[in-house]
Amino acid sequence: MLDFQYYSPTRVVFGRNAVKELGGLLKDRKKVLLHYGGGSVKKNGVFDAVVEQLKAAEIDYVELGGVAPNPKIGLIREGVKICKEQGVDFILAVGGGSVIDSAKAIALGAKIDFDVWRLYETKERIDGALPLGSVLTIAAAGSELSNGTVVTNPEGGLKRDYGADYLRPEFAIMNPEYTFTVSKYQTACGTVDILMHTFERYFTHTPDVDLTDELAEGLCRAVIRAGRKAVENGNDYEARATLMWAGSISHNDLTGLGRRGDWATHQIEHELSGQYDRVSHGAGLAVIFPAWCRYVWKEEPERFVRFAEKIWGVDTKGMTQEEAVFAGIECCENYFRSLGMPVRLSEMDIDDTHLHEMAVKGTYFGKRTLGGFKVLDEADIEAIYRIALK
Numbered sequence: 001m002l003d004f005q006y007y008s009p010t011r012v013v014f015g016r017n018a019v020k021e022l023g024g025l026l027k028d029r030k031k032v033l034l035h036y037g038g039g040s041v042k043k044n045g046v047f048d049a050v051v052e053q054l055k056a057a058e059i060d061y062v063e064l065g066g067v068a069p070n071p072k073i074g075l076i077r078e079g080v081k082i083c084k085e086q087g088v089d090f091i092l093a094v095g096g097g098s099v100i101d102s103a104k105a106i107a108l109g110a111k112i113d114f115d116v117w118r119l120y121e122t123k124e125r126i127d128g129a130l131p132l133g134s135v136l137t138i139a140a141a142g143s144e145l146s147n148g149t150v151v152t153n154p155e156g157g158l159k160r161d162y163g164a165d166y167l168r169p170e171f172a173i174m175n176p177e178y179t180f181t182v183s184k185y186q187t188a189c190g191t192v193d194i195l196m197h198t199f200e201r202y203f204t205h206t207p208d209v210d211l212t213d214e215l216a217e218g219l220c221r222a223v224i225r226a227g228r229k230a231v232e233n234g235n236d237y238e239a240r241a242t243l244m245w246a247g248s249i250s251h252n253d254l255t256g257l258g259r260r261g262d263w264a265t266h267q268i269e270h271e272l273s274g275q276y277d278r279v280s281h282g283a284g285l286a287v288i289f290p291a292w293c294r295y296v297w298k299e300e301p302e303r304f305v306r307f308a309e310k311i312w313g314v315d316t317k318g319m320t321q322e323e324a325v326f327a328g329i330e331c332c333e334n335y336f337r338s339l340g341m342p343v344r345l346s347e348m349d350i351d352d353t354h355l356h357e358m359a360v361k362g363t364y365f366g367k368r369t370l371g372g373f374k375v376l377d378e379a380d381i382e383a384i385y386r387i388a389l390k
C-alpha cells in the first residue's frame with residue numbers, strides 16, 4: 001500500500017427531507033449564485049423546493065440557468081462576470097456533474113483577473129475559489145464530493161479538467177427522489193460513470209491494497225444491481241439511493257486509497273465528448289473501456305482475472321488465464337449493453353474521421369502520456385479508438 005492523504009470535507013445531507021437543511025447551511029452567506037441546467041429542475045419541482053428554502057431563510061440570490069451537458073466556457077464566463085459585479089460569495093449548483101463543474105469553474109474565475117479557460121489549459125495553481133455547495137439531481141459524475149471540474153471549449157472541441165482540493169463542495173444535498181425523473185438513458189450513463197470511477201482506481205499494479213480492493217469490489221457489485229433496477233423502474237427509491245451514494249464515494253478517492261490509478265479511459269473519453277458534443281460522458285466510457293481492456297490486459301492478466309471473479313462473479317475454474325480475462329471483459333460489455341448503452345463508436349454514428357486528431361489532442365499535442373496500468377502514447381490511444389470502432 002502506498003502512503004496517502006484522504007481529504008473529503010463535504011457535508012453530506014442525505015434523504016427525502018435533505019433540502020430542508022439548505023437555509024441553515026447558507027445562513028451566513030451574503031449573496032448566492034443559484035446555478036442550474038437546461039430545465040429538468042424546473043419541470044420536476046426541485047428548483048421550486050430550493051427557492052422555497054432560500055426565501056424562507058431570507059437568503060439573497062441571483063440566478064444563472066442554462067448549463068448544457070458537457071458544460072461550456074461561454075456560460076461560465078457569464079457567471080464569473082455576475083459574481084464579480086454582484087458580490088456573490090457562494091455558488092449553489094442545482095443539478096448534475098455539468099452544473100456542479102460549471103459552478104466550480106465560475107468559483108475559480110471569480111478569484112482571478114484573467115480568463116478562467118487558461119487554468120484548464122495550463123493547470124497553473126491559484127490560491128482558492130469561491131465556496132460552493134450542491135443540490136444533486138443525478139447520480140453519475142461524483143462532482144458533488146470530488147476535487148475536479150471538466151469544461152468544454154467549443155473552439156477547437158477541447159474538453160479539459162482542472163483539480164484542486166478547495167473545489168470540493170462544502171455540502172451536498174442528496175435526495176434520491178430528485179433522481180426519479182432521470183431518463184433510462186441518463187441513468188445508464190450514470191451507472192457506467194460510477195463504475196468507471198472505481199475501475200479507473202482498480203486497475204493498478206500497486207500490490208497489497210486488499211481493503212481498498214474489497215471496498216471497490218463491494219461498491220461495484222452494489223452498483224451493478226442498483227443500476228439494473230433503476231433502469232427498469234425509475235421510482236425505485238432504494239436503487240436510486242444506492243446509486244446516489246455510490247456515485248459520491250466512487251469519486252471522492254475512497255476506492256483508490258493507497259494505490260496509483262489509471263484514468264486513461266476517462267481522458268480518452270473526454271476527447272470523444274469534446275469532439276462530439278452529443279456524446280454523454282457515461283456512454284463514451286461504455287464504448288472506450290472494453291476497448292481499453294482488450295488493449296492493455298497483458299500488462300497484468302491476474303488483475304483482470306480478479307476483476308472477472310470478484311466484480312462480475314465469473315467462475316473461472318477450468319478456464320485458461322486468457323479465457324478468464326476475456327470472460328470478465330465480456331460480462332462488463334454485456335452489462336453496459338443490457339442497460340441500453342452503446343459499446344462501439346459505430347453505434348454512436350462515429351467513424352474514423354477524427355480518431356487521429358482526438359489521439360493527438362489526448363496527449364495535449366504531444367505533451368503528455370495517459371494511464372498508469374499501461375502508459376499510452378498517441379499511437380496507443382489511436383489504436384484503442386480503432387478497437388472501439390466496430
Ligand code: NZQ
Nearest residue numbers: 037038039040069070096097098137140143146148181182
Ligand atoms: O440540463 P438538464 O435539463 O438539467 O438535464 C440534465 C442533462 O440533460 C439531465 N438531468 C439531470 N438531473 C435530472 C435530469 N433529467 C431529469 N431529471 C433529473 N433529476 O441529465 C442530463 C445529464 O446531466 P449532466 O449533469 O451532464 O450529467 P452528469 O452528472 O453525468 O455530468 C456529466 C459531466 O460531468 C463530467 C463529464 O465529463 C460531463 O461533462 N465529469 C465530471 C467529473 C468531476 N467533476 O469530478 C468526473 C467525471 O468523470 C466526469 O468527467
Ligand code: ZN
Nearest residue numbers: 141193266281
Ligand atoms: Zn467520469
